Amino acid sequence: MNELQGKVAAVTGAASGIGLASTEAMINAGATVVLVDRDAEALDRVCGRLGDRAVPLIIDLLKPESCASLLDGVLAKAGRLDILHANAGTYIGGDLTETNLDAIDRMLNLNVNAVMKNVHTVAPHMIERGSGDIIVTSSVAGHFPVPWEPVYSASKWAMTCFVQTMRRQLLKHGIRVGSVSPGPVISALLKDWPEENLRKAKESGGLIEPKEVAEAVLFMLTRPRTVTIRDVVILPSAFDI
Template sequence: MAGELQGKVAVVTGAASGIGLASTQAMLTAGARVVLVDRDEAALTSICGEHGDAAFPLVVDLLDPAACSALVPHVLDIAGQIDILHANAGTYVGGELVEADTAAIDRMLNLNVNVVMKNVHDVLPHMIARRTGDIVVTSSLAAHFPTPWEPVYASSKWAINCFVQTVRRQVFKHGIRVGSVSPGPVISALLADWPEEKLKEAKESGSLLEASEVADAIMFMLTRQRGLTIRDVVLMPTNFDL
């Protein structure tokens, strides 16, 4: 994939680990310059130190409304343009609804839904003016199936899938492609809330994805000819349905 994104500038939120980091590394390998957005300053500094001038760390708490609103202007100051937005930052609330902490629900819905909507809203004027752009949102397999062990998380992803599909229909006329990638369980920090027994069983049965596999799907979406939009990609481990 070397050179396929040469000259492009990408912004990846939640870039310090998991799918965001894998996506970042894939885009850098393909020749893009990438602005890595995350709260984890130490991780961003370390990652960017490995990639030289092509990687730019941007420490942002996206749940802070002022910081979130300043994201796109900051990126434009740093890199001059935005060709790709990978709206990846998110968090997880699983388990029985009656046992969930309502503050955690608020935080998850704000990050998984509101922040994504605001990031896309803020980048669109720039992309519309340039008549080109790619927006990829990290969704979930939970957006396509009413997953009984994670009603709050699944609901956030159902909402964001509707957002992706409706916004895509508004902006394709401007040369902007919008799509989502919906992986099944990925080995990442988002699984920290899974019961240990469930996580152990999933690992042993081969029912988890690697973040790099999700990044491969994202690169497939980004590198298609401009007249082709990959609308939604659903990835799941083969054994996950067992």
């Protein structure tokens, strides 16, 4: 399967979880993938396993200068950019009154601001080339007000709006914009889930694997250019929200 043969993708938060699974799926489909992450050790380990079409790019998206270097870094390493999967994010759950204020800033900066900045950075390159794909990792929490995660859910609602507005701004330039919105995924983000919620999800089979989200991403990327998959909500069949 070489549906992405010759394409160059950049994936943020690529060293683990959904980002890593998305990277693996794109490489298997023929793409060269620039793995964007701040964890240099994890990037070296992953890229060593994945081979020559996995290219590491160390960026801390929470540092403005580093975040702004994304396109320059990709072009320096791969020469072009066809696909951006803006995947990096973090999670806060629980009562708002018990949430650390610095944690709120960090989460909103990563889940919202960094995504907007990344799209702002890469869009001119894609506009000049007249083609491109931008996919944002959102969440089912961006489509339903989840009462035990008010900050996280609000950040993903922001992404739902951002994707729908940017799709309209960029479609005339041949650029497709969409989001994939998983339910609970087995990943490091779940470490912050309320213990009781996590226990119930595990017992009921209410979790999905990152590779299942990656398959949805690949589906979005491999549709004919006349088709945009704007929103994919992918849930464990046993998940009830």
